[in-house]
Amino acid sequence: MKQHIVLGATGALGMAIVQELISEGKQVKAVVRNKKKWTPSANKHLELLQMDICDTKSISAVIQPGAVVYHCANVPYQHWQNVLPCMLDTVLKACRGKGNVLVFPGNVYGYGPFQEVPAPEDHPKAAQTKKGRLRNALEEKLLQAHVRGDVSVVIPRFPDFFGPGVNNRLMGPIFTAAIKGKRTFWPGNADVDHDLIFIRDAARASILLGSEQTTHGQEWHVPGAGPLTGRQFVTNIANQAGTMAKVSVAGRTLLHLAAIFNAEIKEFVELLYEFEQPLVLDGKKFTQAFPDFRFTPHTEAIRQTIDWFRKQSQSTL
Template identity: 25%
Template sequence: MENQIHTVLGANGAIGMAVIKELEARELQIRKVSSKSTGVNADLLSKEDAERAIAGSGYVYLCIGLPYNTKVWETQWPQIMQNVIDACEKAQAKLIFLDNIYMYASPLPVPFDESTPQNPNTKKGNARKQTADLMVKAFRENKIKGLIGRSADFYGEGAVNSPFYISFLERMLQNKGPQTLVPADIEHTYADVLDNGRALVELALNDDCYGEVWHLPVGKPITTNGMLALFNEKLRSNFEVSVMPTFLKNTLSFFTPILKEAKEMEYQFTQKYIMSDTKFIKRFPNFKVSSYKDGVDRMVESFKHIQK
């Protein structure tokens, strides 16, 4: 097992880098694959590229991100997943898929777990469910050995797509007040990127974890204001967060694509959104989940170099 190649698809992303860090700590053989070459360059929309990137692998970690655009997700995610499944089947490689939690619809139980019904009422949720269903079908039909690790909204080292970077930490590093699109006083659970990387490798190396969906570990429920206090502590600042009014969001969404894209997912932040990681923690009781303070400290340090 130890001498098999662990191929990371999406090696340049925050979670891909976290997986690589854990694999390096375990001194396992790594192949880094991304669209911006740091190792192997591959376009996973190409069946041939996917096969070339995965050939000879024992383990494949699908950790890529796509532009936050509904049409892109609807067309590209299923195609990428099918290409990767086919390549893993050909290589007889195990597939570990980093998924999100968009396929769970509102309203949600508090907390929600892996058994929560999947009836997405958003276009992005439908795209993610369709993609995950392809993989579930593949491992249930014994075409591949695979598992799905679902992450909550993540933050931490290098997490440029985190809700706590865009218009939040990036503004604080410029000595400006952080901004948010959603209420700052509603509890939410977040995942540290390094915890995600460690958890995915832990799952990958344990055969009994295959053929299942796993919620990756999260911190305890916390509000945006609670996270802000930790950022202020690290930066020795005293910022308050400004929440964009609904009428302004609605107006700007006509002209700002990312606001329009984010609108359908706002339900995740307008009610308690508490993800249960009980299944994972029961299986790995010695797994130490990072404190929000440690994750925030690492996140700030990782972005300090771009301060303007």
């Protein structure tokens, strides 16, 4: 049976991929930096491993020939420049010449402000931010490794995630506030279209793209169930939570003030353009290749996410 190795398995996408693979009866090695952050129960299909992903010797021992590797490991924005290149170099070295498939989930930072909406896979890589330029450099290194035959690479490209386990500085406050009926802040502009993908759909798409040899060496837009404005998204959350939506916009002035006291918000400000203009991906390539794939409707995805946040709130009482 083919082995699946998830790097960064305590992150929202990594954990969702692990859970989806286990539900399919696949054998999974979940690599984490801290086992204490792993919350799901033990499973006969799962081996949980704690290690530093920049440790070449350890990672090389874990990545066995022929395995599918999902590189979901991440760090806070302020550490990207130092840590992400190290992790990728280690993973590429560990995979070299072993017949592995490397799934590298991507985002839209590398495009810069969209020059075309919806944006296709051949959109110019015109990043104007340091994070976008770094992502482009990492992806170029991956695709070069694929061309050399070192490893088979596939890059699913996603918009922002939401769903169970997604409790970052964007989605955490939005769901928490909307569920309680409090004022909810959406960054940039609450009235432009914005793609959002349910985390479990992103996990299923990552596994699917990794399993099909015809997808390798390519980038794939996986946009989710359709664009919503920030106001529509928050209103949907509030309606399902039985509260009243109170949407306010966190613009540049407010975020610049908040950035004085918070390093992650300071890093986020350079990406605010993504929320000031429409952010919609062209997903025709993916839907034509996989016509049976069904995205979870936003209403159902939001319901499941509300349930998760409520359970988290109850567990801390």
